[in-house]
Amino acid sequence: MQARLNGKWIDSPAASISVEDRGFRYGAGIFETVRFENDQAPLWDRHMDRLSRTLATLHWSLPALLSPQRLQAEVIQTIQKNKIRGSARVRITLTHGEGGLFDGDRKLSVLIETWPLDPSRKEFNANGWVLGVFDGGRKSTDALSRCKTTSALLYTQAAQFAKQQKWNDALVLNTDGAVADSCLANLFLVKAGTLYTTDPDQGAVEGVMQSWWIDELAATMPVRRRAISLRDLLEAEEVFLTNALFGIRWVGRIGETSFGNTVSQTLYHHHLRTIFP
Numbered sequence: 001m002q003a004r005l006n007g008k009w010i011d012s013p014a015a016s017i018s019v020e021d022r023g024f025r026y027g028a029g030i031f032e033t034v035r036f037e038n039d040q041a042p043l044w045d046r047h048m049d050r051l052s053r054t055l056a057t058l059h060w061s062l063p064a065l066l067s068p069q070r071l072q073a074e075v076i077q078t079i080q081k082n083k084i085r086g087s088a089r090v091r092i093t094l095t096h097g098e099g100g101l102f103d104g105d106r107k108l109s110v111l112i113e114t115w116p117l118d119p120s121r122k123e124f125n126a127n128g129w130v131l132g133v134f135d136g137g138r139k140s141t142d143a144l145s146r147c148k149t150t151s152a153l154l155y156t157q158a159a160q161f162a163k164q165q166k167w168n169d170a171l172v173l174n175t176d177g178a179v180a181d182s183c184l185a186n187l188f189l190v191k192a193g194t195l196y197t198t199d200p201d202q203g204a205v206e207g208v209m210q211s212w213w214i215d216e217l218a219a220t221m222p223v224r225r226r227a228i229s230l231r232d233l234l235e236a237e238e239v240f241l242t243n244a245l246f247g248i249r250w251v252g253r254i255g256e257t258s259f260g261n262t263v264s265q266t267l268y269h270h271h272l273r274t275i276f277p
Contacts, residue, residue: 001013001082001113001114001115002078002081002082003015003078003111003112003113003114004074004077004078004111004112005109005110005111005112006109006111007074009081012113017095017109018098020098020104021095021097021098021109022095022097022098022099022104023093023095023096023109023150024095025100026101026151027149027150027151027152027153028095028096028150029093029095029096029149029150029151030051030054030055030058030060030093030094030147030148030149030150031091031093031094031148032047032050032051032091032092032148033089033090033091033243033244033245034047034075034089034091034092034244035088035090035117035244035245035276036075036076036079036087036088036090037086037087037088037276037277038085038086039076039079041072041075041090042275042276043208043209043212043244043275044072046208046211046212047208047244048068048071050148050206053206054147054148054149057143057144057147058096058147060094060096060106060108061108062094062108063107063108063110066110071092071110074112075090075092075114078090078112078113078114079114082114082115084114084115084116086116086117087116087117087119087122088114088115088116088117089114089115089116089117089121089245090112090113090114091111091112091113091114092110092111092112093111093113093150094108094109094110094111095108095109095111095150096108097109117245121246122246122276124248124250124264124265124268124269125249125250128250128251128252128253128258128259129167129168129169129241129249129250129252130166130167130168130251130253130254131168131169131170131171131182131251131253131254132161132162132165132170132171132254132255133170133171133230133254134157134158134161134162134170134171134173135173136157136161137154137157137158137172138173138174138175138177139154139172139173139174139175139180139203139204140175140203141176141180141201141202145174145180145203145204145205146200146203146205146206147205147206148205148206155172155183158170158182158183159183162183169182169183169184169185169241170182170183171187171233171254172203174203175203176227177229177230178198178202178227178228178229179198179228179229179230179233180198180202180204181203181204181205181207182241184241184243185207185209185241185242185243185249186198186204186205186207186209186210186241186242187204187239187241188210188213188239188240188241188242189228189232189233189236189237189238189240190236190237190238190239190263190264191232191235191236191237193221193222194221194222194223194224195213195217195221195222195223195224195263196223196224196225196226196228196232196236197213197214197223197224197225197228198226198227198228199225199226199227200225202227202228207243207244208243208244209242209244209247210242212275213242213267213271217267217271233254233257234254234255234257237259237263238250238251238259238260238261238262238263238264239254239259240261240267247276248264248267248272250265
């Protein structure tokens with residue numbers, strides 16, 4: 001596969017980065033994972049809005065010539081270069097220059113990678129996911145916690161634990177003991193005809209798909225944002241996860257508690273397929 005690094009083509013398996021890259025040294029990087037369908041990204045504007053907010057939070061600046069329109073054009077070129085037809089998974093990674101903490105440059109490096117999207121990611125999961133709770137670390141609830149960064153040690157440890165436990169994903173808690181998010185996605189639950197998802201101040205990465213669902217359902221189903229405790233989860237009628245690649249994943253079980261999928265199936269067929277057919 002060919003990737004695009006700072007406007008130049010590189011062979012992905014043979015690619016290398018400088019040992020002075022701050023993304024490598026310190027995890028000083030951010031990224032967006034975008035789903036494209038036939039060279040179109042229905043959620044592109046939301047991804048760019050999140051990227052802009054993240055850059056503002058970090059006080060980083062994009063290269064002067066790299067507008068959202070130019071970036072999208074380079075992504076499409078990368079998809080076409082790799083001869084990907086139909087669904088594509090795209091990762092855009094930006095790292096904060098080269099050097100030490102206090103010295104060196106601050107010129108952002110931009111890497112674009114593309115892969116064919118696994119067809120199973122596009123389907124509603126007939127078998128409910130099994131989740132558990134990772135309690136080997138907690139997320140803070142400050143502004144940095146909402147940024148989608150490459151500083152992902154907590155999530156990699158949670159994913160490793162989930163794999164050991166034979167779970168599909170693991171929930172990560174914040175410093176108050178409430179749910180932040182999972183390794184892969186944002187959390188929703190259904191109770192008494194109302195959807196609940198996490199407040200922005202609960203430590204979750206701001207979800208592009210999460211915001212789409214909130215806006216999409218505003219006129220048809222109440223959606224409330226608040227802190228979600230483990231007790232709230234176990235008292236829910238349904239639980240599901242959302243992200244920009246798979247859209248929605250029904251959770252069938254957490255511990256000994258099982259959940260149905262009536263609402264999540266309806267959301268998938270009547271709403272998600274309007275943008276990801």
